Amino acid sequence: MSNRIAILGSGNIGLSLAKGLIKAEKYKPNEVILTRRNVAALADFAKTGIITTSNNLQAVSDADIIVLAVLPQQLNKLLNEIKPAIKPDKQLFISVISGVNCEDVRNQLQLDVQVVRAMPNTAIAIGHSMTCIGSDTATAENIETAKNLFDTVGITVQINEELMTSATALCACGIAFFLRSIRAASQGGTEIGFHAHDALKMAAQTAKGAADLLLQLASHPEQEIDKVTSPKGCTIAGLNEMEHYGFSSAMIKGIKLSAEKAGVLYTKES
Numbered sequence: 553m554s555n556r557i558a559i560l561g562s563g564n565i566g567l568s569l570a571k572g573l574i575k576a577e578k579y580k581p582n583e584v585i586l587t588r589r590n591v592a593a594l595a596d597f598a599k600t601g602i603i604t605t606s607n608n609l610q611a612v613s614d615a616d617i618i619v620l621a622v623l624p625q626q627l628n629k630l631l632n633e634i635k636p637a638i639k640p641d642k643q644l645f646i647s648v649i650s651g652v653n654c655e656d657v658r659n660q661l662q663l664d665v666q667v668v669r670a671m672p673n674t675a676i677a678i679g680h681s682m683t684c685i686g687s688d689t690a691t692a693e694n695i696e697t698a699k700n701l702f703d704t705v706g707i708t709v710q711i712n713e714e715l716m717t718s719a720t721a722l723c724a725c726g727i728a729f730f731l732r733s734i735r736a737a738s739q740g741g742t743e744i745g746f747h748a749h750d751a752l753k754m755a756a757q758t759a760k761g762a763a764d765l766l767l768q769l770a771s772h773p774e775q776e777i778d779k780v781t782s783p784k785g786c787t788i789a790g791l792n793e794m795e796h797y798g799f800s801s802a803m804i805k806g807i808k809l810s811a812e813k814a815g816v817l818y819t820k821e822s
């Protein structure tokens with residue numbers, strides 16, 4: 553079998569993954585197979601040498617790593633379709649689908665396939681994903697294979713499979729939460745005098761600096777905040793006003809609700 557990866561379901565996250573893997577030179581374009589039913593929507597990718605098809609069976613036959621990247625409610629139909637082409641001893645399944653356990657995939661297929669779950673975010677397209685990896689029965693070698701793959705497109709951590717829905721909320725949905733925070737900051741910036749595009753750039757770079765302070769210095773947010781809040785100053789005034797309006801509480805409640813929702817996205821009967 554050739555060194556090929558098939559991504560079944562080339563929507564937002566499937567395409568982001570493909571872009572990231574090719575950018576990182578983990579795969580050549582002709583080693584990546586993208587599928588979706590409306591294959592015409594992949595025409596731009598086909599022009600770059602990536603294999604695009606609506607034939608999931610053929611894609612599975614031709615690949616040794618198969619990424620499941622359809623919506624939870626689309627999964628069972630897809631698994632029923634690809635079952636005849638699966639070689640359980642020779643292929644690794646990586647599922648990025650929220651709310652679907654490795655066991656759910658095996659039960660639907662009625663095959664003892666190797667499944668690793670991965671929860672990336674859309675920053676995978678530029679090599680900056682936070683990806684959580686987990687499995688129940690996959691071999692250490694296959695978990696390592698999945699980890700190596702996602703290591704090329706960001707940072708990975710291995711977690712217990714039970715925490716995958718929490719990882720979905722914190723990291724996969726999380727990127728949207730931080731993007732919304734940056735948009736809100738830029739809107740504030742526009743109210744106080746900056747043109748929108750300048751305000752957005754200033755807010756985004758400020759957010760990047762905040763994240764890098766934590767990642768590079770391994771410090772705690774409050775440690776870094778204490779360095780900014782001069783006594784009787786304007787930072788503490790702004791921060792406290794935000795807290796009066798429930799800033800931290802809103803983020804915590806949003807993440808909790810996302811995690812609850814992530815746990816019920818898939819129904820076995822779908």
Ligand SMILES: NC(=O)C1=CN([C@@H]2O[C@H](COP(=O)(O)OP(=O)(O)OC[C@H]3O[C@@H](n4cnc5c(N)ncnc54)[C@H](OP(=O)(O)O)[C@@H]3O)[C@@H](O)[C@H]2O)C=CC1
Nearest residue numbers: 561562563564565587588589590621622623624649650724
């Ligand atoms: N978006 C994100 O940031 C993240 C999403 N996820 C998970 O990834 C999965 C996909 O999400 P997302 O990319 O946002 O969703 P999208 O709707 O953007 O992508 C799903 C894709 O699957 C395709 N598809 C549906 N049925 C089939 C089929 N039978 N065969 C082949 N392709 C099919 C659809 O195209 P067509 O209709 O043309 O077939 C569509 O392009 C979800 O399970 C989600 O939980 C995980 C982490 C992050």
Ligand SMILES: O=C(O)[C@@H]1CCC=N1
Nearest residue numbers: 650720721724725817
């Ligand atoms: O919103 C969703 O359901 C998907 C899962 C994680 C990110 N997007």
